[in-house]
Amino acid sequence: MKRINIYQTTPEAYKPLLDLEKHIAKSGLDRTLYHLIKVRASQINACHYCINMHTRDAMKEGETAQRLFLLDAWRETPELFSKKEQAVLALTEAMTLISEKEITDEIYQEVEKHFNEKHLSAIIMGITIINAWNRIAITTKMPLD
Numbered sequence: 719m720k721r722i723n724i725y726q727t728t729p730e731a732y733k734p735l736l737d738l739e740k741h742i743a744k745s746g747l748d749r750t751l752y753h754l755i756k757v758r759a760s761q762i763n764a765c766h767y768c769i770n771m772h773t774r775d776a777m778k779e780g781e782t783a784q785r786l787f788l789l790d791a792w793r794e795t796p797e798l799f800s801k802k803e804q805a806v807l808a809l810t811e812a813m814t815l816i817s818e819k820e821i822t823d824e825i826y827q828e829v830e831k832h833f834n835e836k837h838l839s840a841i842i843m844g845i846t847i848i849n850a851w852n853r854i855a856i857t858t859k860m861p862l863d
Contacts, residue, residue: 735851
């Protein structure tokens with residue numbers, strides 16, 4: 719069954735989301751880290767469209783296949799992910815699964831140790847926006863490209 723294409727139907731609804739993406743891109747947040755956020759949240763949400771897109775984008779920018787293959791097992795492969803990346807991945811998982819349990823002070827404080835307020839804000843907004851994109855892509859059954 720074909721579903722709505724929101725971008726074609728109401729492109730003005732996409733504009734604020736795209737503007738937020740542009741803001742995050744200008745924030746100085748490390749692109750590699752942002753790709754990890756996008757892929758990990760998309761894995762949790764089982765968003766095939768976003769996993770496909772962001773994995774390809776990450777690899778184009780130099781991310782390794784090994785790290786992407788093992789991203790959902792980052793806790794078991796700490797040698798592949800820095801402490802900073804691990805902190806962001808923990809926050810990504812907690813925010814993506816927010817309905818299951820609270821975001822603990824421990825998770826928040828660990829991320830806060832590694833980033834200034836501007837970058838922490840970009841991380842939180844980045845996690846928020848990828849979850850929004852996942853929900854749009856899953857609901858509308860966006861096809862792989």
